[in-house]
Amino acid sequence: YGIVGGRKRYSCKYPGCNNGYYTQTSEGFVNKHFFRFRKNPPYHQLWKDACNITDTNVKNFCICEDHFKESDFVNERKERLNINAVPLPINPSKEDSLLSDKQVTADECLRDPSGSSVQRYCLLNSTVFHSQKEKYGIDAGRKKYSCKYPGCNNWYYSKLPEGFVNKHFFRFPKNPFYHQLWKDICNITDTNATNFNICEDHFKDSDFVNEKKERLNIKVVPLLINPPKEDPLLLDNEVTVECLTDPSGSSLQRNCFSNSTYFDSQNKKVTYYSQDHDYCLRLNNLIVVGRKKYSCKYPGCNNWYYTKLPEGFVNKHFFRFPRNSLYHQLWKDICNITVANAKNFFVCEDHFKDSDFVNERKERLNINAVPLLINPPEEDPLLLLDSEITVNGCLTDPSSSSLQRNCFHSQNEKVTYFSQDHDYCLRLNNLC
Structure with a gap:
């Protein structure tokens, strides 16, 4: 019956195809399956490209089953297409440039x-x-x-x-x-x-946490746009493999994330970038990294103790002025502090000898530890002139006081004694 077998409802829009879909067909006549253009914009455009169609609105256009591969159908009946199916190209190219692309x-x-x-x-x-x-x-x-x-x-x-x-x-x-850090890297x-x-x-x-690249590790930062070729800090004597003490006046210490660390300075703010892209930051007067709690009272020291530090930063150890009135006064004298009450004042670990600490962690001081002298005397005249110096490290006070001291240095009526090994005691000429 061919075309006269029924009423033509719509035709196939594939170039050169005369197939149509018929209604009210004669007995024994079976229509080919037709498929409407996809609503999905990318596939809608793909179908238009395959059929060389330039019309803007083709939502009611159809293509018959003759222009698809067998594998494009859900089953052998060819009633339904796979979701990603597109019509066969009119003139398929022998070589697809994308197929030969390395990507x-x-x-x-x-x-x-x-x-x-x-x-x-x-x-x-x-x-x-x-x-x-x-x-x-x-x-x-x-x-x-x-x-x-x-x-x-x-x-x-x-x-x-x-x-x-x-x-x-x-x-x-x-x-x-x-x-x-992310802002600095991305300008x-x-x-x-x-x-x-x-x-x-x-x-x-x-x-990344895994190969899917769905999650980043905690301390990750983007790659540097133009990483420097040479790290001046690698030449600095203060740089060690495991731990790097901030060479500025800051009290912050940080663990090196690798043996190669470099920095880019911006006024007072210095950002350290490791070539393994683990970063840390220091500011000479750092407020944004942590919250300042108290400072070191040693003259000329800008170290601070911070709260709420980010991961990777460790405060230096700070030590409160001792309650013992004798050592309390000694610490005040060494730090040139004239305030009557300095019980809430602190001195950081930088101003003590290694032997002043209980252990290598520098978490606790020995009982008799005092800060280092700012300008220690080059020579103690009492060590040369006093005949009462004994061998076993103790010097009997020649005054009427019962205090014994190591090496001493006199100041008017109140006398503060400083040992060249930085162990101290005090005597007063008029001792109450």
Whole structure:
């Protein structure tokens, strides 16, 4: 019965195809299966491209079963197409440039070789491959946010069509220390960057928790844009392999994250970047990294004790002025403190000898420890002139006082004795 077998409802839009779909057909007449153009924008465009259709609105256009491969159908009846099926190209090219691209892996997944952040799977069992960025751009999905790394055009898309996968994006950390580091690396001057994101392209493989790259490790920061070739700190005598004491006046110490550490100074703020991309930060007067609690009262020392320090920072040890009135006065005299009550004053570990500490951790001082002299005398005349010096390290006070002392140094009526080994005691000419 052919065409006269019924009423033609719609025709196949594939070029050169005269097939139509008929209603009220004669007995024994069976229509071919027809498939409407997809609503999904990328596949909608793919079908238009395959059929050389330039019309804007083709939502009611159909293509018959003759223009698909056998594998494009769900079953042998050819009643339904697979989701990712597209019509066969009119003039299939002998070689697809994308198939020969080094970035194409196997025949299941294609990473978009353009600068787009969208990844897409190859349209299975089809020879039609299109670059997402060149063909579809924003149409592949709705742009939600972009990567803030300098020079990166990657976007995160919402409402992606099936077969498209976004790259992983990571929000700027809330921790103020790492938040500032990310801003510095990305040259961001905005005050608040809490909603900014960076895509997976700007981190090392070791920065991720697993191969899926869904999560970053805790102390991770983006790769440097232009890492310096030479690290001046590596030549500094103060740099050690395991621990680096901040060479500024800051009291913060930090563990080196690698043997190679370099810095970039900006006025008073100095940021240290390790070539393994683990970072730490110091400020000469650091408030943002931690909250200042108390300072070292030793003359000329700018060290502070901080609370709420970020991970990777350790305070130096601070020691409160002793309650013992004798040693309390000694500490005050050494630090040139004239305040009557200094019970809440502190001196940091930098101003004591190693032998003054109970152990190598420098967490506790010996009972008789006192800070180092600011300007210790080069020679103690009493060591040379006093005949009462004994061999076993004790010097009997020649005054009427019952105090014994190690080496001493006289000051008017009140006499403070400083030993050249920095063990001290005190005698007063008129002792109450």
